[in-house]
Amino acid sequence: MPVPVAPHRWPLLGHTPSMLRQRAKFTDALHEHGDVVRLDLGPLHAHFVTSPSLTHEVLVSQGSKFRKGAMFDKFQPYLGTGLLLSNGEYHLRQRRMMQPAFHRERIEAYASTMARAAAALAARWRPGEVRVIEDDMQELAVTIVGETLFSTEIGKRAVEEVRRSIFTVIQQGMIRALSPSFVEKLPLPGNREFDAAIARMKAVVLQVIESWRADGTDNGDVLSMLLLAQEDGVGMTNQQTYDEVLTLLTAGIETTAIALAWALYEVGNDPEVERRLHAEVDSVVGDRPVTFADVASLTYTSQIVQETLRKYPIWFVMRRTLTEVQLGDVSLPAGAEVIVSPHALHHDERYFPSPERFWPDRWTPEFTAGLPRGAFIPFGGGNRQCLGNTFAQTEIVITLATIAAKWRLVPTRPARVKFTSAPYPNGLLMKAVPRN
Template identity: 85%
Template sequence: MPVPVAPHRWPLLGHTPAMLARRAKFTDALHEHGDVVRLDLGPLRAHFVTSPALTHEVLVSQGSKFRKGAMFDKFQPYLGSGLLLSNGEHHLRQRRMMQPAFHRERIEAYASTMARAATSLAARWEPGEIRVIENDMQELAVTVVGETLFSSAIGRHAVEEVRRSVFTIIQQGMIRALTPTFVEKLPLPGNREFDAAIARMKSVVLQVIESWRTDATDHGDVLSMILLAEEDGARMTNDQAYDEVLTLLTAGIETTAIALAWALYEVSINPDVERRLHTELDEVLGTRQPTYADLTSLPYTTSVVHETLRKYPIWFVMRRTLTEVQLGDATLPEGAEVIISPHALHHDERYYPNPGLFDPDRWTPAFTSSLPRGAYVPFGGGTRQCLGNTFARTELIITLATIATRWRLIPTRQAKVKFTSAPYPTGLLMKAVPR
């Protein structure tokens, strides 16, 4: 059966907020044309998968027949062979070696760093002060990822370099991924800033790695686990460790910051959500700092996080077939580009009634069990599911709980959205009011 063709061609160039928002609306509606829809991205022909069942096949049940797609090729020169971009046996080997850094006992230790960082941020706010919330959440995400990655003295210097460079790398990297290759070779200011940021980051991270090699002590941080990990008696080289560290920095900061900013905004504009969140936090925490042990006692806070991840996920991810693949009625040849959109799946009315409504109450056990596999994929799935998914959820819950026990946030204007890799809040100005 021929694959249906999208009713309109999607232009490749042009990245204004309005244009990107229209593209998201366009892709959200593609399920009306079939479970697999052909989509032209400028000169690139892709196959857009719209159903949860086929999404699960791409990510999980037939996941071995796919590798990362065209968009990720553009990240390879500077992210190297970290988990985000590697494939095949190398990817599985690196994942096995990285996994212990995210075991429960490690996450429990990282949770104290998360709570301490969130408490420190909240303590700096002044009553009535107008905060740019997306900036605050970016700063917090950098602190948490940096301090859990690097706990040594030289590591703290690395955290400062992360603050300086990582958002240039993320933002300019996304621009490179979405524009023709020749653009990145032009002597543009953004290109120069990106190249300089990459050079600085590599220098300081390799210094931290070399310092760790000298004493070979487990400092209780992620880097220690990366460098102590062995597979068949072999450890990661410095370059392999660097690739994984940069992957964690770029993948673990912006997405978390976005989710935190939107969670705080949605709580602030939904009085019933705010009231119920505060009631739960007052009963469980009072005024104390949350701990990892509190997570199971905060079901409503957790539902707020689930709903935030549903409403504000990444826009799309790409895969490429390694062989001929059958997806439903569609036969895709080897080398075909495939697009999955968590944003489109999470806004599908067939599975999420009134998807534009922020509704934590939808996350009942009955609702969760009724969702088809592939309908909720904030962290992907299968062997490529985000390794830090539990880390991220823990950070989201603890940060939301820490701030909401101390402050109410009142928006001073409606949030603006800029689509990059995800719906990004811009100019999210909110007044801090003590509770």
């Protein structure tokens, strides 16, 4: 069947101006035009999938027929062939070797680092002080991911370099991905900053890797697990390990920091949500540090996390067909670009009534069981589902509980959003008020 074309198409430029001007408002409404809708991104034709069932086919049931799409191709020269960008058998091999680093017993060990880092951050706050919450959460995410990756003395120097460089890599990397290829060769300040940050991080991470190979001790950190991992007697090279470390840093810092900042804002903006969060934390945790064992009992806290991941997910991801693929009534040839939007799915009122409302109570077991497959995909799906999803959710729950035990955070102005690849908080100013 012919694929309906999205409205507001410009000559030559296609739908790109409409997407850049309206962002998620534009893509969230595409389901009104069909389960698969054609988008023209300049000269590139893409197929935007709007239904949960077809999304599940792209990510899971027919996932082997797809590889990463056009946007990811732009990242590969800078981020290498880590899990985020690799494809095929190589991707599956790397994923199998990395999985032990994220098994339950490892995350249980990482949880103490999460709780300690969150408590240290909150201990620096002063009564009545106004904090820029997204900055605090970025700093916290860097500390947690850095310390769980590198636990040795030389690893601490790597954490400091990550703190210095990672946001330049993330921000300028996104600009490069969305710009024509010739732009990255221009002598622009952003290009120089990006190249210098990549060079510094690569040097220090490779130094940590070489130091570990000389010692060979399992230090209980993620790097040790990566370097100990083997398949058919063959482990990762230094370059492969570096690519995976950089992937974990970029994927594990920014998205978690965004979710934490929005969760704290939503809690502070709703007295009833705040009251119930504090009551649960007081009952489950009390005055002691939060532990991994507490996470299962912090049910309302976990509902807050789920609702945050629903309301503030990434905008879209792209896939490319490896062979002819049938999606519902639409036949796609090999090489077709396909777009899946977590934001559009999570804001579809057919599955999430009152989608703009922050409502943790929607996450009952009955509601979750009734969601169609593919409707809620904060971490993707199939063999490309984010390997660190349990790590991230554990980190957010522990951080929320640690802060809620001591502080109320009161917004001093309405939220401002900077929408790029996701709805980023932009100056979430919140006053720190002691609970006791």
